[in-house]
Amino acid sequence: MSKLACTLALLERKKNSLNENKHYIQYSWCTKKKKRKKKHGLRNGRWHEIPVSTIECRLNPVSGGMFSPSDHSSSSNHRIDNKVLVIVETQYSYLGQDIIHLLEAIRVKYKVEPNGKTLPYLTHGNKGKYSAIIFENFDAYVNMDAWNRELLDKYCRDFNVGIISFVASRDNIAYSKRMKDFPLTIYQYMAIEDYELNPMSNIWRITRPGEIIRGPLKDDEWVIFQFEHATYKPLSYAKLSRNYGRYIDLSGNTVFPAIQDLGLLDGIQKVIFGNGLRFWLHCLVFLDSLSYLSHGKLSLPLDRYVLIDIDDVFVGAAGKRMKVSDVHALLAAQNRLRSHIKGFYFNLGFSGKYYQKGTPEENLGDRLLVEMRDKFWWFPHMWHHEQPHKFQLPALERGMLQNYHFAQKYNIPVVNNYAVAPHHSGVYPVHEPLYEAWHKVWNITVSSTEEYLHLRPARRRRGFFYRGIKVLPRQTCGLYTHNLLIDKYPGGREKLDASIRGGELFQTFLYNKVNIFMTHMCNYGSDRLALYTFESAVKFLQCWTNLHLQTIPPQDLAQVYFSSYPDELNPIWVNPCRDKRHLAIWSPRKVCNTLPHLIVIGPQKTGTTAIYTFLNMHPSIRSNVKQPVIFEELHFFSSDQYYNKGLDWYMNAFKLDNPNQTDIVFFEKTAAYFDNPMAPMRIASLIPDVKLVLILLDPIKRAYSWYQHARAHQNPASLNYTFYEIITAGEGSHKIQRDLRNRCLNPSLYAQHLERWLDYFHPSQLLILDGQEIKENPPLVMSKIQKFIEVKPYIDFRKLLRYDAKKKFYCQVLSTDNTKCLGPGKGRVYPPMEESAYRFLKMFFRRHNVALSKLLMKLNQATPVPAWLKEDLQETL
Numbered sequence: 001m002s003k004l005a006c007t008l009a010l011l012e013r014k015k016n017s018l019n020e021n022k023h024y025i026q027y028s029w030c031t032k033k034k035k036r037k038k039k040h041g042l043r044n045g046r047w048h049e050i051p052v053s054t055i056e057c058r059l060n061p062v063s064g065g066m067f068s069p070s071d072h073s074s075s076s077n078h079r080i081d082n083k084v085l086v087i088v089e090t091q092y093s094y095l096g097q098d099i100i101h102l103l104e105a106i107r108v109k110y111k112v113e114p115n116g117k118t119l120p121y122l123t124h125g126n127k128g129k130y131s132a133i134i135f136e137n138f139d140a141y142v143n144m145d146a147w148n149r150e151l152l153d154k155y156c157r158d159f160n161v162g163i164i165s166f167v168a169s170r171d172n173i174a175y176s177k178r179m180k181d182f183p184l185t186i187y188q189y190m191a192i193e194d195y196e197l198n199p200m201s202n203i204w205r206i207t208r209p210g211e212i213i214r215g216p217l218k219d220d221e222w223v224i225f226q227f228e229h230a231t232y233k234p235l236s237y238a239k240l241s242r243n244y245g246r247y248i249d250l251s252g253n254t255v256f257p258a259i260q261d262l263g264l265l266d267g268i269q270k271v272i273f274g275n276g277l278r279f280w281l282h283c284l285v286f287l288d289s290l291s292y293l294s295h296g297k298l299s300l301p302l303d304r305y306v307l308i309d310i311d312d313v314f315v316g317a318a319g320k321r322m323k324v325s326d327v328h329a330l331l332a333a334q335n336r337l338r339s340h341i342k343g344f345y346f347n348l349g350f351s352g353k354y355y356q357k358g359t360p361e362e363n364l365g366d367r368l369l370v371e372m373r374d375k376f377w378w379f380p381h382m383w384h385h386e387q388p389h390k391f392q393l394p395a396l397e398r399g400m401l402q403n404y405h406f407a408q409k410y411n412i413p414v415v416n417n418y419a420v421a422p423h424h425s426g427v428y429p430v431h432e433p434l435y436e437a438w439h440k441v442w443n444i445t446v447s448s449t450e451e452y453l454h455l456r457p458a459r460r461r462r463g464f465f466y467r468g469i470k471v472l473p474r475q476t477c478g479l480y481t482h483n484l485l486i487d488k489y490p491g492g493r494e495k496l497d498a499s500i501r502g503g504e505l506f507q508t509f510l511y512n513k514v515n516i517f518m519t520h521m522c523n524y525g526s527d528r529l530a531l532y533t534f535e536s537a538v539k540f541l542q543c544w545t546n547l548h549l550q551t552i553p554p555q556d557l558a559q560v561y562f563s564s565y566p567d568e569l570n571p572i573w574v575n576p577c578r579d580k581r582h583l584a585i586w587s588p589r590k591v592c593n594t595l596p597h598l599i600v601i602g603p604q605k606t607g608t609t610a611i612y613t614f615l616n617m618h619p620s621i622r623s624n625v626k627q628p629v630i631f632e633e634l635h636f637f638s639s640d641q642y643y644n645k646g647l648d649w650y651m652n653a654f655k656l657d658n659p660n661q662t663d664i665v666f667f668e669k670t671a672a673y674f675d676n677p678m679a680p681m682r683i684a685s686l687i688p689d690v691k692l693v694l695i696l697l698d699p700i701k702r703a704y705s706w707y708q709h710a711r712a713h714q715n716p717a718s719l720n721y722t723f724y725e726i727i728t729a730g731e732g733s734h735k736i737q738r739d740l741r742n743r744c745l746n747p748s749l750y751a752q753h754l755e756r757w758l759d760y761f762h763p764s765q766l767l768i769l770d771g772q773e774i775k776e777n778p779p780l781v782m783s784k785i786q787k788f789i790e791v792k793p794y795i796d797f798r799k800l801l802r803y804d805a806k807k808k809f810y811c812q813v814l815s816t817d818n819t820k821c822l823g824p825g826k827g828r829v830y831p832p833m834e835e836s837a838y839r840f841l842k843m844f845f846r847r848h849n850v851a852l853s854k855l856l857m858k859l860n861q862a863t864p865v866p867a868w869l870k871e872d873l874q875e876t877l
């Protein structure tokens with residue numbers, strides 16, 4: 001390095017240190033010899049400095065501790081759902097996607113509607129459906145047709161709901177434009193610098209104003225606002241960084257890139273951004289806008305729980321491990337971090353086999369760690385860092401016991417009932433023996449993984465509870481085992497700093513109440529990148545947010561997590577064969593082809609058993625094996641009890657003759673799936689391309705058949721009350737009466753349930769059969785199913801089924817004289833329905849049948865509308 005280059009670099013450094021938004025750049029190769037003693041080590045023939053965080057906040061009175069963030073709540077708006085309506089330009093537009101991704105990350109429910117002529121329903125009954133409206137493009141709102149605009153504005157006023165919107169630069173030219181209907185002028189295609197927030201705004205909650213982003217902002221496509229009415233308040237200020245000459249007549253140099261409309265003119269509060277969410281600070285402002293405009297309904301908490309796992313403090317190649325100085329640095333950093341993260345501890349994982357396997361210097365480091373054991377938290381890995389999914393219970397237990405004895409020998413305090421599996425193996429997809437061994441050896445109750453539901457996108461990672469273990473989502477901080485040196489960081493230091501300063505890492509903290517970060521021992525040796533990363537990240541968070549960071553033991557953390565997100569307790573099973581990473585950590589003994597291709601979803605009493613029986617007569621179609629108690633119906637997707645038996649249980653119900661067999665079409669039928677609220681989502685998660693058979697029988701017949709079924713099973717309500725008394729049971733009736741009424745009527749509300757299935761499946765995946773046709777012409781029905789699933793060979797069921805005059809139904813042909821019919825529980829003989837009940841049900845089902853016929857018309861299925869439906873709708877009531 002020449003002297004000149006050195007001088008230039010130092011000048012550069014001086015310039016950057018004045019600029020708070022730039023990171024501190026170290027030029028170790030041109031520092032003096034005396035200083036070198038403090039350097040970390042000789043690398044590549046030159047002394048190298050360990051990076052240190054240089055982030056400092058500006059002091060300001062508003063955010064300096066006197067400011068108590070508002071939660072924006074108000075008592076006047078409980079008639080709205082916690083959901084957002086997002087009007088996007090198209091379903092693919094970038095900003096629209098950014099908005100949706102952000103909402104997903106913060107777990108806010110949303111409905112996306114491409115900008116168009118129609119608005120979705122905004123209310124149900126007297127309740128509002130949305131707590132905030134978001135327009136990807138403010139123009140779309142301004143230029144809405146009068147009718148829709150009036151409707152939307154009225155909704156916003158009636159329910160006190162605000163609008164967030166964005167204005168984007170178009171055409172790559174700078175010009176100003178007066179907004180239609182609003183005393184607002186926009187200037188587009190602007191370049192700005194020195195961005196800061198208006199500390200006087202009342203929307204700040206998570207955001208801590210007071211800092212300035214110095215220097216020019218990245219893109220020059222900013223829109224800035226000018227206004228002539230007290231309804232507008234700036235949310236942020238910046239300076240123009242270009243001379244726009246005749247295009248712009250702004251007095252002074254201060255401009256407003258994000259504004260708030262107090263609604264003084266039209267009664268609707270708004271926040272308008274002059275750029276999208278790729279600018280990190282706007283993500284923060286967006287969160288507070290959402291909270292403010294929804295009156296706290298869509299507020300995120302201020303507490304952020306942080307657990308930093310060092311996945312294995314002993315695993316690492318010699319030469320890349322922690323030395324004595326690194327261990328001291330770790331402890332010192334832990335103490336420093338405590339002033340930012342209340343109760344902070346590093347959480348150290350260990351695989352005892354690798355203790356003392358480094359260089360002599362590193363072995364001293366290992367020993368010091370163990371000496372300082374009480375200063376840290378500890379959790380067990382596997383003994384030799386093996387992947388659990390490759391082993392069965394005895395081997396797993398043996399390995400864990402070795403690690404257990406190691407912990408005992410060195411008095412390592414393992415008290416948190418928390419463990420992590422190497423490479424996430426065995427946690428999800430679930431390897432049952434891992435859960436068993438964890439319980440037996442370590443009494444583990446909490447774990448974490450980044451693989452549930454999938455690694456990517458990270459914003460969709462969730463937690464679940466299985467076999468007594470609470471599995472929490474795990475986040476990456478951008479550091480992996482190979483990240484040892486700052487100047488070797490992929491994308492350079494700039495990239496790591498960008499993640500810390502508003503980028504991915506910052507946003508992970510921002511959006512997740514519970515953050516478990518995965519790091520590795522190597523990140524604490526060499527350049528100690530993890531220390532640099534976390535110290536910088538928490539300081540940056542403190543400069544810009546009012547978040548309260550704290551660390552609590554994993555069990556308490558799990559408690560916090562699942563009390564915040566109780567819906568996540570039940571796991572969701574996905575097919576490990578559809579995700580490369582899942583497949584890599586799934587037992588090699590397991591095969592992918594034991595999932596059904598076809599599911600008969602019901603509803604009950606429509607002829608599902610007949611279809612099940614006839615399908616099994618086909619040489620290439622095979623159902624699951626029967627189970628004790630539940631027989632042929634697995635109830636996997638409709639009952640928590642069976643769903644929680646796990647994926648292995650379900651897949652084991654489908655048996656191949658040998659693992660390589662490919663000529664079998666598996667199917668399942670559980671008639672209770674159709675009206676179950678969870679079944680469509682669960683099926684779509686596991687078998688998204690499955691084919692579904694739905695049977696629609698006249699709802700009146702179906703209801704009566706269920707009543708007779710209940711009588712046959714000695715259901716007390718059915719024995720004590722007439723059918724009419726059951727179906728007309730009101731809220732004052734006995735519970736058993738109401739329960740039976742619900743089972744008679746609810747599954748017959750076909751349209752309502754069908755719509756839910758269509759939220760998850762394409763209509764082409766669905767075959768709708770007429771239950772009456774199953775009774776009268778099952779060979780024809782079987783032909784439809786075979787075509788639908790394209791099974792080979794095609795079987796003519798006219799040869800296999802024959803009408804049995806005694807049973808009065810079609811039965812399986814055994815010989816010229818013999819048939820095998822369904823059991824006595826199917827095709828029962830019972831008295832005709834009371835006339836009063838029939839008339840009541842005719843009226844009751846009419847509107848549901850109308851809805852069904854509309855839905856079927858929309859679906860435009862190949863099969864005709866069931867005859868009973870046509871007949872019903874022809875009659876005038």
Ligand SMILES: Nc1ncnc2c1ncn2[C@@H]1O[C@H](COP(=O)(O)OS(=O)(=O)O)[C@@H](OP(=O)(O)O)[C@H]1O
Binds near residue numbers: 606671809
């Ligand atoms: N071939 C054949 N044999 C016997 N029964 C037949 C057949 N085809 C259709 N059905 C009608 O199926 C009704 C029972 O429906 P499910 O099998 O879906 O009932 S269940 O939900 O599984 O209990 C059953 O209802 P009930 O008549 O009320 O007993 C029958 O009407």
